[in-house]
Amino acid sequence: MVNNKALLSIALFEVLKGMAALAASVGLLSLAHHDVQALAYALLGHFHVDPESHFPRMLLDDIRALQNADIRLVVLLAWAYAALRLTEGYGLWRERVWAEWLAAVSGAVYVPLELSHLVVHPTVMNVVILGVNVAVVAYMVVRLRRRRSARAPT
Incomplete structure (x- = not known):
């Protein structure tokens, strides 16, 4: 949990x-x-x-x-x-690590689409959606890197 x-x-x-x-x-x-x-x-x-x-x-x-x-x-x-x-x-x-990978990859897939949508329709809501998605992807990447460095032999 x-x-x-x-x-x-x-x-x-x-x-x-x-x-x-x-x-x-x-x-x-x-x-x-x-x-x-x-x-x-x-x-x-x-x-x-x-x-x-x-x-x-x-x-x-x-x-x-x-x-x-x-x-x-x-x-x-x-x-x-x-x-x-x-x-x-x-x-x-x-x-679960697999879920963190899934969240990072599936979130990152949407970033180019959200960027192109933002260029065509520049609204506050589209900026917020893109920002939240980028933040989630970044958070997952940081968690995955921390897991990897904690596992790595010294």
Whole structure:
């Protein structure tokens, strides 16, 4: 069990991301074999949003292109993502070295994507997301290096 508050926070955040992916996948799966476009129009009408305005039109165009096979594929990918995040959270909670490696590598993979997104959409939120991710990766790398130096023969 984790005594380190930073590691515990990261573990809990990974579990939260995994649970969110599971919840989203269940919601998406419930839409299979339903008229999603009719549901979207009903929701837009309920909230008095003009379906011809820019963002609702984009949403409706994406929904029109979405097929049941696509929904199932997205659900399977969400389940794989959830399994990865929940496994990582458990491993970090138990202070497993493999989980620290997983956190460092999986976090580092997103950095170039977040940087390119930040260049196109420079917002405070994107800066915060990038900063938190870089901090988590750096923290994991420091932990892994300390483990290695503690193990190294003198």
